Amino acid sequence: MSWLQSIIDALALGSQLALVAMGIGLVFGVLRVINFAQGELITAGAYALLLTNDLPVAVSIIVCFAVVIAFSLAMEFAYRPLRRVTPAAALVATFAVSFTLQSIALLVWGSQGEAINFLPKLNQAVEVGDLRIRWVTIATIGVGALLLAAMALFLSRTDLGLGMRAAAADFQTARVLGVRAKRVIVLAFVLAGILTACVTLLVAVQNPLATPNYGFFFVIPGLVGVVVGGMDRLVAATAGGFVVGFATSFVADRIPPDSRAFLTSYIFGFVIVVLLLRPNGLFGRRRGAERL
């Protein structure tokens, strides 16, 4: 496999996880909680696509967006009381929500998995020279770049975006300076929902088998990316997601097949090393390090 091929594939996973990480980062910014249940948004979207298998694609997409955003807003409501508990307890609480949603999916659909029929044509590959590129890869990189650019513009050029960044940096101070707390929180969850819905569509093309833990294992690297990048800044969190996604895909392509099984260990080992060397993240600011 050529280097260019590996890089293109890695870019695709990198942009997906960057979008996931940005969603997690938005929520973390306003709530100070790493949301373990972010993956269940993807699962919800996947089941929405499954239920609309027979309907036109446009309807599927709209339903998927509606369901994911609705779940995201429901989480916003459920997480309100978490402001009063310690960060560790809040983390455990989101873990509980994640498991609850997974078991609901298990109750309804069982663990076997059901096939989503969403734009299967995008999964076919085009050959350019010795490169084999799937359409969905191109779509992923395009959508990723577009959304990240749009978010960057929104966060830097609009008052709401500025308020959101201020809230992410220091929620209390932002509030004192007149940022509308409730509006910013709801907006963060809506934006996280939109980003996650886009990721869901892209992932559903590549992996058309909806299972109860569909999103959980996909999002874990994104979650890790947020921590690796730096939770305190959205840019850092997003970059972290990209780095982890890129590295996962790239390393998986380049290492010999018999050690590929241990990829998880390499990635998580890398995470531990980063946490030790830079507890505020690779791209985070050096301040208030939570380390002994």
Add this chain to the structure above:
Amino acid sequence: MRRPVARPAWELLGPSLVVVIVAAVGTLASSPVEFQFRSVLVNAAIVVALYTFVGNSGVISFGHVSFVAVGAFAAGLTAAPADVKPTTFPELYGFLQDVHVGNAASLAIAAAVGGVFAFIVGIPIMRLSGLAAGIATFAVLAITNNIFRNWERIGPGAKTLSLIPETTGLLQAAIGLLAVMAIAFAYQKSRHGRMLRAARDDPPAARASGVNILRQRLFAFTLSGALAGFAGGLLVHLLGFISTTQVFLDLTFITLAMLVIGGAGSLWGAVLGALLVSGLDSLLAEAEKGIGDVSFPSGTRLLTLGVLMFLVLILLPRGITGGRELSWPFRRPAAARGVEPTGSLGEVHATLRQLLRRRPEA
């Protein structure tokens, strides 16, 4: 004033009594139900092991099930008959294929391996707190699972390790749990335990008083890892077989739920939470298999636990015990309580008592 001896001892004796009662009730039960009683006791041992670190240090750990896993595989591989291992697990290291030890020795090995593993992992990770610690311990869990699943020289890989002697009867489960509780209690009342609790409640003050937080955390983590390894040994001797998926996310979630619901701040919380939630869990597991004509669909168990855990975290962030140890249920007679000091000194005493009665906020 003489300090009543019964009080502190009761904090261990009370929960122990409850465990003995649960085990005694278990002897009366029929065979499949009796298995659930044993399973409840073993789960409680895992939760108390988890509590030994999380409760005393205030640092969250998603990784303790890796020590349970290490203990379970260590005990399982050493206790499984030597004649079948080479055929079912040809990749296994030679010494693991040849070894065959008894029940007690395999449990000791499980505890030792769990402790050593926790010590090695703890050296870097104990530096972290809060969210970073949560993610790092989760990383340990993911790595441990990944290695056991794929490195067939030391683990069963994707297969199930079976034919392990089922020696964890009610007696072994109960004695094992009581031993874990006694060690956890002795630790939390020791100098080390108190230093770690001080560091949990006020790190700068503890540090200023000369507590080496890193060292105390590492000590607790290692002890807790050894207890978790031992509990893993009990688990594998309970089930008779083990695969990597049994000691991964579900068990992590369930044991954390038990600790959080009971209250992570006290031994009583860990024991009560484990017994109640594990009892409920067993009940639901039986319900999923079907009680009489009714059977609940698979997933009911985790759904109930998830909702319960979330509600407790929101409504009672410190668990149903409020993080307090079990108190002596009977008031001592007035004479034994001593004479109340009078005058201004008496007022100071009264104020101090009130202050002490009020628990510090988490």
